[in-house]
Amino acid sequence: MKRRFTPLQIVLHIGAWIPLILLVFDFLAGRLSVNPIQDMERRTGRAAITLLVLSLACTPLNTVFGWREALTRRRALGLYAFMYATIHMLVFVGLDYALSWPLIRDAILEKRYILVGALSFLLLLPLAITSFKYWM
Numbered sequence: 001m002k003r004r005f006t007p008l009q010i011v012l013h014i015g016a017w018i019p020l021i022l023l024v025f026d027f028l029a030g031r032l033s034v035n036p037i038q039d040m041e042r043r044t045g046r047a048a049i050t051l052l053v054l055s056l057a058c059t060p061l062n063t064v065f066g067w068r069e070a071l072t073r074r075r076a077l078g079l080y081a082f083m084y085a086t087i088h089m090l091v092f093v094g095l096d097y098a099l100s101w102p103l104i105r106d107a108i109l110e111k112r113y114i115l116v117g118a119l120s121f122l123l124l125l126p127l128a129i130t131s132f133k134y135w136m
Helices: 007-029 036-065 068-096 101-110 112-129
Strands: none
Touching: 007 036, 007 068, 036 068, 068 112, 101 112
């Protein structure tokens, strides 16, 4: 049985990988900003939020416009959002704070946007884990 990919599916997967490909290419070419860690955090965070919003928009697109294919692409968008959120978190914890847990704790308690990000990641974690067919 041949698998046929829809145009939306192709655009979704290519579009989801483009930010990471550009980030890696810019990193290897030395074209990140003066603060490369901050640049990586911003790019991966922006991609995560964009993909998460797109995945959340799938249900209203189906409800309002009757576009059923959007519902079938919701899981892929959510998993891509989780992938970028994980990369964002790893850059933050590993590169920015060098796994210094006291500094990370202080940053989370001091800056509310980091607290929101940490809580958001913790909320996305069980959703991503249970989205695979094995757990369904």
